[in-house]
């Protein structure tokens with residue numbers, strides 16, 4: 284476990300109570316600290332990131348240093364220490380990005396793909412997963428809505444028609460496991476997640492906690508999109524459909540495009556971006572059913588009972 288936050292590490296150390304887990308305090312910006320932490324390690328899951336959209340808008344160079352240069356450092360440390368497999372965690376906000384967080388995550392994906400393309404015999408195989416919103420993750424909108432309900436306050440909704448993909452933590456872990464088991468160098472894996480509007484999500488959370496929903500509209504925040512995209516049509520044109528997932532392989536052509544003149548991409552015209560406004564849309568009853576499956580929500584419902 285390598286991270287900057289010693290308090291969270293301490294919580295996890297107590298929670299796991301397992302001396303096979305080693306903890307390193309450090310920052311992915313620090314190459315030597317990473318090098319020390321990846322010694323004698325078989326596999327690495329790289330989740331370190333600046334991930335809050337508004338704060339990255341105010342401090343884009345901080346996002347660049349952690350999300351792009353830090354990720355390059357992770358690859359470098361893994362290569363130097365002979366780590367076999369590396370999975371990068373990315374986000375739907377990296378596709379056709381409009382905010383600094385998404386732009387830096389898009390560049391992180393490019394760093395992983397360039398490593399795969401430029402080093403065909405590399406010891407370390409790097410692939411990526413792209414998440415949508417993980418329901419109930421720390422600092423996200425569902426725990427915020429619950430806190431607002433508990434305080435008897437209205438739910439602050441940015442824009443009711445805005446849509447987001449909904450993924451459970453269990454599904455996001457499955458996606459990482461899938462990439463870990465099946466990923467080839469440079470692949471990007473995407474879960475075919477359903478989506479909802481934020482207005483419906485707010486109503487579903489209030490209904491579940493048996494409160495008459497009252498919404499306070501905030502307006503779209505810095506750097507937000509009305510809908511997110513998990514895979515672009517250009518990517519889907521050459522993606523493999525794996526049932527619950529798409530695998531997007533690297534474009535392995537070299538820079539000599541004339542060699543590929545005849546290949547064309549005839550399927551592209553028939554495809555659409557996979558976005559949270561075109562994905563399977565969950566209505567309020569379906570969102571409630573999904574919320575009921577989450578351990579965090581169950582615990583909150585027991586508290587409220």
Ligand SMILES: O=c1ccn([C@@H]2O[C@H](COP(=O)(O)OP(=O)(O)O[C@H]3O[C@H](CO)[C@@H](O)[C@H](O)[C@H]3O)[C@@H](O)[C@H]2O)c(=O)[nH]1
Nearest residue numbers: 334335336374375376415416423424439440441442445481
């Ligand atoms: O008071 C609030 C806060 C947020 N929202 C909306 O709720 C949705 C989700 O917001 P939030 O939970 O803050 O997540 P995002 O800003 O979408 O970003 C999260 O989800 C991304 C995946 O899309 C991850 O990459 C990010 O790290 C993670 O913070 C968005 O449509 C917001 O506009 C509200 O309506 N009211």
